[in-house]
Amino acid sequence: MSILVMPFKATAEAVQEPDLNWVEGSGQQVRLTDIAELTLPQDYFFLDKDDTIAFIKSFHDLPSYNEIGYVEPADENAVWSVYFEYAESGHIEDNEKSDIDADELLKSYERGQEEANKKLPESNQLFVDGWFKEPAYDESVRSLTWALLLHNNNGEKIINYNVRILTRVGYISAILVSTPENLEADRNTFEQELLPHLSVTSGNTYADFDSSTDKKSALGLTGLILGGAGIVTAKRTGLLAIIALFAKKLWFIILAPFLWIGKLFKRKNKKGHQQTDYPSAFDSQEDNRFKTKFDAENEQKKPPTSL
DSSP states (O other), rough: OHHHHHHHHHHHHHOOOOOOOOOOSSEEEEEEETTTTEEEOEEEEEEHHHHEEEEEHHTTOOOOSSSSEEEEEEEETTOOOEEEEEEOOOOOOOOGGGGOOHHHHHHHHHHHHHHHHHHHHHGOOOEEEEEEEEEEEEETTTTTEEEEEEEEOOOOOEEEEEEEEEEESSEEEEEEEEETTTTHHHHHHIIIGGGGGGGEEEESSSSGTTTTSOOOSOOOOOHHHHHHTTOOOOOOHHHHHHHHHHHHHHHHHHHHHHHHOOOOOOEEEOSSSOEEEEHHOOOOOTTHHHHHHHHHHHHHHHSSOOO
């Protein structure tokens, strides 16, 4: 229990979530800027480009500013999330699709990270353990996937599961952030419930490339995997977000029965919504996601049956 309490306490003190416009999924399409669309399933929440950047900044981390969206499940027991980014690198040709050398790529990562660690403070150093999933290219959807097993100086395991989808003049990154013990199950959910519903918009697909007007990238598939240098770029923000996400969900589970018992309601008008009763604790948190969840539970007219 002490393992759970410490990150919860630290996160509660350090993280102040900004006022974000969470979109609750109901099968509608949400825009990842003008480059892609995602059909957002029920029981998922979405942030657009600006809110994703604000979310990352709330963890006192620096965004890449390539972010175009963020998705997390509504399930209180799930602590994974997905970041979407877009880089306009030029058109990446997939001539190497049959020649991806996983062993040589792994050695490049190891060498690159060893050199990088010499310039990094000890607290920021990372170490390559091997592939969780070797690089693989799916020509039918023009996507490249891979995942590295890493650890830091404290021996903590780090995994980012990477998907790159090639577009007309760049690529979309879908980065699944999870924990080592849950990654396989989370990856299956991600690939079954989210990834098939992501589509590149018309005019921006790989097939839309026009060699007479569009620039080509110097990167091939190997260069895309290595990020040009063979240096690990694990999304640490996502790992912090997982801790905060767990803390927020744990907070909701613990406090929900007491919020029901308290019956402290306050009338609030929300533009574009019906007038609704919420516990005052929600007003202080300013978290519209939990207001939405509370609405659903309130309609059932019964308190949660268990913590």
